[in-house]
Each structure stands twice: as structure tokens, then as C-alpha cells.
Amino acid sequence: MSTDPRIRRSREQLRQALASLLQEVSYESLSIRDITARAQVGYATYFRHYSDKDALLMDLLTDSIERLQALLPPGVDATPAEEGAVIFEHMAQSHHIYSILLHGEGTQRILDEIRAVAVGEVIRHFQARPDSQVPLEVAATHLVDSLIALTRWWLLSGMPYSPQRMGQFYAVLVAEPVRSFLEPRPVALAAQPPAGR
Numbered sequence: 001m002s003t004d005p006r007i008r009r010s011r012e013q014l015r016q017a018l019a020s021l022l023q024e025v026s027y028e029s030l031s032i033r034d035i036t037a038r039a040q041v042g043y044a045t046y047f048r049h050y051s052d053k054d055a056l057l058m059d060l061l062t063d064s065i066e067r068l069q070a071l072l073p074p075g076v077d078a079t080p081a082e083e084g085a086v087i088f089e090h091m092a093q094s095h096h097i098y099s100i101l102l103h104g105e106g107t108q109r110i111l112d113e114i115r116a117v118a119v120g121e122v123i124r125h126f127q128a129r130p131d132s133q134v135p136l137e138v139a140a141t142h143l144v145d146s147l148i149a150l151t152r153w154w155l156l157s158g159m160p161y162s163p164q165r166m167g168q169f170y171a172v173l174v175a176e177p178v179r180s181f182l183e184p185r186p187v188a189l190a191a192q193p194p195a196g197r
Contacts, residue, residue, distance in 0.1 A: 011049055013039040015060045019097060027057070027100045027107070058110050061101060064094050065114065080175030084167030087147070088154070092163050095155055102152040111148075118144045126182040134181040146174040 017039035021030055032053055036043050050056045068090045072083060091098050101107050101114070122140035132139075147170065154166055161169070 010041055010045060011059065013041055014046065014049065014056055015063060018056055018060055022096045022100055054110060060097060061110065061114060064097060080171035081167045084170030084175065085164045088163035088166040091151055091155065092159060095159065098151065099155045103156055115144055115148065125185060127185050129181060129183050132181040139178050139181045143174060143178045150174065
């Protein structure tokens, strides 16, 4: 991530422009010129930051997911239902972005990239229980794919249940069964100073 404030400002303008336009028109119909006009950024400037339209969408989604991660309690401090409610509340606030990702044409590659990162994060935070009959990679993939499927259904059905209720569904259907096979990885202890210091 660049520390140059002008670069950060231009990228934020472009992300906000795309997010705004997605509430008005389909992703497929948007052109880069539409985005730069809304952002009040030069057309040539766009390509100093992004190679194509998908790259900007990926940046917008990455930024949104990082915001979600900052909202989630660290480790396993929250119950699965509380964690789920936070996830679905965030999805509701940015539903126009996630609906494009989960239903839009031409976004499968982006979804696959995000899915792979999410599976990796689950693997990084958990390990299989000693008596588990399910390998960690299988459980992590199931957790992420099930959350994506549940979110897709909810968004494309017009969000018929509240984020809190969806958090409960997520807990019962997805998180609690998967956690029965997993346990948190131990936190690495800081190196102890040599004796006598």
C-alpha cells in the first residue's frame, strides 16, 4: 500500500465512485470512463492505479473485507451467532458490492481469489482437533463455501431476515458444526528474556 497521500486519495476516489455507481447501474454496463467521470479523476490516471475494471473491483472488495475483519472480535472471543451478526450487518451495509460479486457476470475469478484468501485465514487461525475425522483444509473450505452460499441466498432473496437472525442461522448451520472439528491455534508466546535479566 502506497504511503503517498495523492495516490491514496485517487484510489479512494475511484473506490467510492465504483461503489456509488454500483447502486445505480450494473457492473457489466459500467465503463472505466463512467468511473473516472464520477471520481473526477483523469482517464489516464486510472491506469496508473489499476490495470482494468476488475482490478478496481478487487481493490474495493479487499478494502471492504479488511473493514469487516477490523469489526470482528479477535480470536474466538465472540460466539458464532455474534460473529455471524457482525458479518451479515456488514454485508447489509455494502449489499450492492457483495451482490455484484456473488451474482454478477464476470466476477467468478475475483470471488475465487477472495475465497482462497478466506480459506487460508481459517487455516491460519485453527487446527484440526486431535480426534477430528475431518482434515483442516476440508473443514476450512466447507466453512467458507457455506458462508458464501448463505450470503448469496440472503442477498439475492432481498435480505428477508435481519443480520442478527442470519447470524443465528450461520451459527447453527455452519460455524458450530465446523468448530466441533477444529480448535484455535495456540498463540505464539513471546520469547522469554534470558535468566538473570
